Amino acid sequence: xxxxxxxxxxxxxxxxxxxxxxxxxxxxxxxxxxxxxxxxxxxxxxxxxxxxxxxxxxxx
Numbered sequence: 003x004x005x006x007x008x009x010x011x012x013x014x015x016x017x018x019x020x021x022x023x024x025x026x027x028x029x030x031x032x033x034x035x036x037x038x039x040x041x042x043x044x045x046x047x048x049x050x051x052x053x054x055x056x057x058x059x060x061x062x
Contacts, residue, residue: 021053
């Protein structure tokens with residue numbers, strides 16, 4: 003049975019906020035990057051999905 007320390011629980015919320023902020027910012031830039039450099043736009047989209055998974059893992 004795992005029990006999280008108070009510090010770990012306290013640091014999860016800012017971690018989730020930072021990852022979601024990253025997702026929003028990169029999500030806003032995906033369309034511009036797809037037009038300018040397609041491969042960079044794809045990486046922005048993939049990075050956003052990965053960060054969503056990270057945020058979900060931090061919440062769980």
